[in-house]
Amino acid sequence: MIKLKELSEKQDLLAGGHRLCAGCTASIIMRQLMLASDYDMIFTSSTGCLEVATSIYPYTAWKTPFFHSAFENSAATTAGIESMFQSLKRQGKIPKDRQIKFVAIGGDGGTYDIGLQALSGALERGHDFMYVCYDNEAYMNTGIQRSSATPMGASTTTCPAGTCMPGKKQRRKDLTAIVAAHNIPYLAQASPSHYRDLMEKVRKAFSIEGPKFMNIIAPCHRGWRTKIDEGIKLARLAVETCFWPLYEIEEGKVNITYKPKEKLPLTDWLKMQGRFAHLFSPGNQHIIDTLQAQVNKDWESLLERESKK
């Protein structure tokens, strides 16, 4: 059970003073994740906003061991760290009962795209670690370029909405499903707006041996073109519209951890974001219809998968 009072008494392992944007949800997600854990943790981050803003030499916001190596190899780097831990433990150089949780972090660029191979490899090999993707739906660190997580219709700097092109043409990749196809013991989608749900998932993941994965939506006001203080609201609306369903897959069984009482129309979420503003211009209604139809279909499909458990 997640209790706010208890959480408020815990040490914050990500120090303040880092240089993420005001209102960035990535640091909120990291704090929620770290507060959920009672274990010693070692973090690896791929190159990205979180990494460049939290570890600018000679400072570091990380009160845990932290390794940034490169953009595409957060999973492979963690695999190396975890392998050393297992080796030293097996050789008796580390006590047999010593527990450390290894967490690899990547944005959607470092996870959906350039780091997908390393992620897939580490999942398949069965390392005892958790991979966390904070998905802000574009390459935000390099200046809002499209990724394979960018939703259809969104305007980014490499698929800008113009007079001929209405933003990104392709639909987003379902990374959570790709990870699920690796048949790992536990994976989940989460949102910082539903912090109890997110933290319960972290705790469950840490209680399970083997590879774990969490995909967490991370609204970015710079890239989504929204107000600075609306990150959590946007995350909540992504859940309430079923654009970002909260669910987990444990040993192959789908469990939807939150079902909106009333599924809100996707436009409630889209209209708050400048990256979708052009979709509300004449002639672009069909894109909104397509997006809504995709959300409906995916949600129905998820409900069906859950019912089969």
Next chain:
Amino acid sequence: MRKKVAMTGNIAVANAMRQINPDVCAAYPITPSTEIMQQFATFKSNGKVDTELVTVESEHSAMSACIGAAAAGGRVMTATSANGLALMWEMLYIASGNRVPIVMTVVNRALSAPINIHADHSDSMGARDSGWIQIYCENAQETYDSLIQATRISEAKNVRLPVMVCMDGFIISHSIENIELFEDEEVKRFIGEYIPLYPLLDTKNPVTYGPLDLQDYYSEHKRQQDEAMFHAGDVILRTGEAFEKFSGRGYGYFETHCMEDAEIAVLALGSAAGTVRTVVNELRGKGVMAGSIKLRVFRPFPAKELADAISHLKALAVLDRCDSFGAFGGPVFSEVRSCLYDRPVRPHVTSYIYGLGGRDLGLDKVQEVFNDLKRIVDTGHVDKLATFLTVRE
């Protein structure tokens, strides 16, 4: 009891790795180095090593996992060749920049395209500025010996740099030689216990590796890395001396043959050095004042020591088993010639590109080089600075 055993270069490397018994190996197969990890996996399967073997999905992940494992706080080794090394390229700099000790065997092979699986040095020469120590070996015994030394060099407190131990693909990796194998305990004693520095696994003393390092500090960190490479020179020599006491085989930056009174000489790396020595012996029989140098340590480059050994020559040819396209000669040539610039007396130095993609270097070809050198001495004139030696034109 030490024993002499007939084995290929790759199996000798696998045996060195077995005796070094690293805590983690992460590797991906690529010809001609594949056999190393296959043999090592067999050792692992039969309980001969304590190593955690990480069979990654690419060389990029191999080096990434090695870096993570080394930073975690233990001994790490791997092996690769050619395109595998090229795929690691980004990570080579991250390994040296993070100052993590890693020992990697590079079984030299030509880079694509066109694809070719045989020996040349285009792979490791492409990585010469990556901050790795580079040791080139003539034969399997040297490779076996150098891996054991490299473990100590890499881990020295004032070095903490990754090391590449290079041997020629197929020519050495797949040829059978009689190797003297040490006893396991002897190797264990020589390399000593691994002493971790700032290990990630020490969660009570958390450290951050790989921070963003901007204009205020980056230069100082690169300067420190250069200093570590400077220290490596000394550590390589001291380790070579210690190894000589231990094995009877001494190792330095380079090995000279008939150089004291030589007027003309050929410098080469790797397996070609033996071919060159044979020609020198023939020439000496004919009264020609010939000599040869086998350069073993290319990084750090032993500029002063090498210049001392060669500046008295009248003419020197440098053999490069790779081209530096658009430059005026091969990479070893450029550095050897440069180290002589400040000497008041110095030889003519010419460049020969040879043996690309495994093309054989015959005695006759080395003889041609010596003939050229004789002509240069006789005429006092260099007709051609850079020549392709083993090619149809």
